[in-house]
Amino acid sequence: MSDLDALYQQTILDHARARSGGDLPESQTAAAPGLPGTGQSHQLNPVCGDEITLRVEVDGGKVTAVRWNGAGCAISMASASVLSELAEGLVPKELQGLIENFRELMRSRGRMEADEEVLGDAAALSGVSKYPARVKCAMLSWVAAEDALQQAVTTS
């Protein structure tokens, strides 16, 4: 598989199209809802204009929903979709650990083997780490999730 094909694996292209969790209405992106157990974060990559507003809901000690509204490249959209699927049902600590694991993988410049057990479909994004200019694309939703998760935890 060429580096390009490793970057754009079928899983990634499928997620980029399906956009799991990408159904947060535009009308709800302006302000965080301010409900207990809910956090929301807006992230922008000024280099390419990729943008995401991501909401994390925590209830009964678990992440119950990750929904987002965003526009951007296949990598950033697929990454948000994967994250959304992975996060649901995790306890906040697990999600935080997952985010850290993913960040470490992205920063590895292709030197780290993705742990599919832990990362699931996000492992398919490991090809991104070879392209430092694209790491931000993949990280955008995860940075938003980290921020939103913290808000959700402190208000729940």
Place this chain on the structure above:
Amino acid sequence: MALVSAAGTQQHDTQQHDTQQHDASALDDVEVRRIRNDFPILSQQVSGKPLIYLDSGATSQNPLSVLEAEQEFYEQRNAAVHRGAHQLAVAATDAFEHARATVAGFVGAKDNELVWTANATAGLNLLAYSFSNASRSGAGNQPSQAQRFALAPGDEVLVTEMEHHANLIPWQELCRRTGATLKFIPVDDDGALRLEEAERLITGRTRILAFTHVSNVLGVINPVRELTALAHNAGALVVLDACQSAPHLPLDLKALDVDFAVFSGHKMLGPTGIGALYGRAELLDALPPFLTGGSMITTVTMSEARYLPAPQRFEAGTQPISQAVALAAAVNYLRETGMDRIHRWETELGQRLVAGLDAIDGVRVLGPKPGRERTGLAAFDVQGVHAHDVGQFLDDRGIAVRVGHHCAQPLHRRLGLTATTRASAYLYNTTDEVDQLLDAAGRIRGYFGVTTRGAGV
């Protein structure tokens, strides 16, 4: 055809007429291949494929003569300029000022009308801050002269909707500081300036009209003379962003009659860190300085200072000397090749680009339609594929292009897009390179699985 009209210039530099010898023959792929030998970076491989550099609109590559000029300066003449009496200082000052004369001559200006800046952005900010210094009392120790540049509420600064952020934000900030109002000339769906709107917007309230000669996104060449005449009739000053014209077409700022202009060396075969601000001598000498400090003064006391005339008035502190010398070498390279020939070659490449891209299903090219005037660049949108992914696909084939908003967010918003892919050519690009880009562009939607009509990869 003369590159720089002799009228109004009395340059001691006579090389500008060299181009006449070349004008008879057009550039062709054979000569371009010879030109490429002068650019060491172009022979490298990326991802195991020959580099196809189509990003000269962002920054250009340097010929050996430019690299050698900079090295020669450091090896033989390096010293502080305008500051020492020793022989090395004299040699350095001579090289520095000779470079100024060369670059000034290249754009039809006199030596004292060319101020060195770090780049075009620095030149535009210099202007905007000098205007706001004029807007405060006692500015520049010549309050009466500075008065003509002062802005106040009720005054208007006019830009266009296609500006690079560098020719927009400094004016936004100037208006914020002075209470003046910023307005803009809109573009139509093809990105052309709406001249009927320009006529309506240029009024007695307009103090500054700032616009780009050539759009870095659309490749359109704006009607400088027409806009300048409108502005001058209304008593406004004209600032021209020549970033995408100085490198690519014969430029005579005197003939265009603009009051100020800026350009960047790195886009015209020169090094980074050097650019220039042109201003009519009479204006530059009256404009208050922006940066102050060493090398720009006559007498200094503990409470005040007197300033030198232009250009030194605007060149506080140690200047980018070797970069200026190298930029002069770049200008000589361009002049020897012939700006008219370069322009004609890039026009050919630009038309090849736009015609080829336009023929691809699902690709929309911004700016003038095929057959209409444009420079050697084309920005395009691939339906269903984000520009970042387009750029990645091309990069994998060794093709370097720019992706994103190209520092022109308002223009992209106006055209209903957030990001596009831009291929921009220069004198060292071949028709074969353009064809390889076109071939690759035709495969993008298939690769990303968005081909709707089963055209496939």
